[in-house]
Amino acid sequence: MTRAVRIATRQSPLALWQARHVAALLRSHHTGLEVSLVEMTTEGDRFLSAPLSAVGGKGLFVKEIEQCLIDGRADIAVHSLKDMTSVLPEGLMLAAVPVREDPRDAFCSPTGLTLDTLPQGAKVGTSSLRRSCILRSRRPDLEIVSLRGNVQTRLQKTREMGLAGAMLASAGLRRLGLEKEITEVVPTEVSLPAVGQGVLAIQCRTNDAEVRALLAPLEDAVTRIAVTAERALLAKLEGGCTVPMAGHATVKAGEVHLRGFVGRPDGSRVVAGEVRGPVSNAHALGDALADELLSRGAQEILRDFGRTGFVPNS
Known part of the structure; x- marks a missing residue:
């Protein structure tokens, strides 16, 4: 049985938390297993000056990490499932999905506002087409501001740009210990989550039976x-x-x-x-x-x- 596993991951604080969490789960189920991280910067991390919809690109945050798996430079990859394309590259599989974290969106306001108390014409930050659509359908008066970067960067930009608030995923905030930033956890009846939101996706090569066996207890x-x-x-x-x-x-x-x-x-x-x-x-x-x-x-x-x-x- 394999006694060393390499995990490919992005370098953002949230991605590293996720990879380390999976590493801890693996060690808890397999005594003596050596787990190391292969940290990478993806296309989605490099192009932060434009909205996601303008940057485009298949699997913006996962393509290069998947290639790392295909090339054999890592044994598994950990992603946020919501970042993954609906069809995986040939030779790769979604080997395990651990218990889902809170899938809801969260509204974070430096001044304690909620969606219902936003003033007319308020500026709200998000990089998500889905969240923008939901906000605009409910409140056409709102000004949606593109907000890119990791979770901490988006929170900082919300304050620096004088925004009324920003919409982020509750799961990411909770995983990073930033619950105090949440003004309102938005019900799914108001903001329907993205596919896979709150779920960690653990990917490996389809033909790697040993690694698949190691991941089985995490499902x-x-x-x-x-x-x-x-x-x-x-x-x-x-x-x-x-x-x-x-x-x-x-x-x-x-x-x-x-x-x-x-x-x-x-x-x-x-x-x-x-x-x-x-x-x-x-x-x-x-x-x-x-x-x-x-x-x-x-x-x-x-x-x-x-x-x-x-x-x-x-």
């Missing part, structure tokens, strides 16, 4: 069912587009409840829907909801706004 069955439905929705909607979309599934009493939407970037139109069904049909439920959204207007939105490479709807 959470409930999280896998939920993300299977979500990623099926993303794949059917051709998730490599620069169009706001969301997909979030919950699993309870043997049933999957999947909600999703596709919207115009300016929030002027949002096509939303939901499906329920047994956990054994998780993938089919994602397909079914995608078909419903496409038939009700999502196809028109996708056609109008084109497909220029995967952009995380984080």
Whole structure:
């Protein structure tokens, strides 16, 4: 059995936390296992001067890390699942998904504001097409400001730029011990999460049986069912587009409840829907909801706004 594992990861504080967390999980299940990190800078980390939708590029935060796996320079990779494309490169697999962290969005305001108390014309920061669409559909008066960088950088820019607040993922804030920055945890009924939000994706080579065996104890069955439905929705909607979309599934009493939407970037139109069904049909439920959204207007939105490479709807 393999006694040394190399984890490929981005160098941001959150990515390093995630990789170290997975390393600790591996060591807890496999006494004596040596785990090291292979730290990398990705295209998404290098191009911070433009909005994500303008930068484009398939798998903006994962492409180079996946290549590291393919080349054999690392044995596993740890990603935020919401950053991953709906179709993985040949030879790679999503080997394990641990228990999901809080999938909700969070509003962080230096002055203690919430979404309901934002003044007319307030400036709100986000780099996410999905969050921009949700904010604009609820409050067309808001001015959305592009906010790039790691979590700490975005919080700092929110203060320095005098923004009313910023929308980030609760999971990242919690993992970094920054819960105190959260003014409001936004219900999923208000801000539907991105596909895979709050989930760590542990990737390895498909033919690496030893590493797959090491990762098996880290798998959470409930999280896998939920993300299977979500990623099926993303794949059917051709998730490599620069169009706001969301997909979030919950699993309870043997049933999957999947909600999703596709919207115009300016929030002027949002096509939303939901499906329920047994956990054994998780993938089919994602397909079914995608078909419903496409038939009700999502196809028109996708056609109008084109497909220029995967952009995380984080």
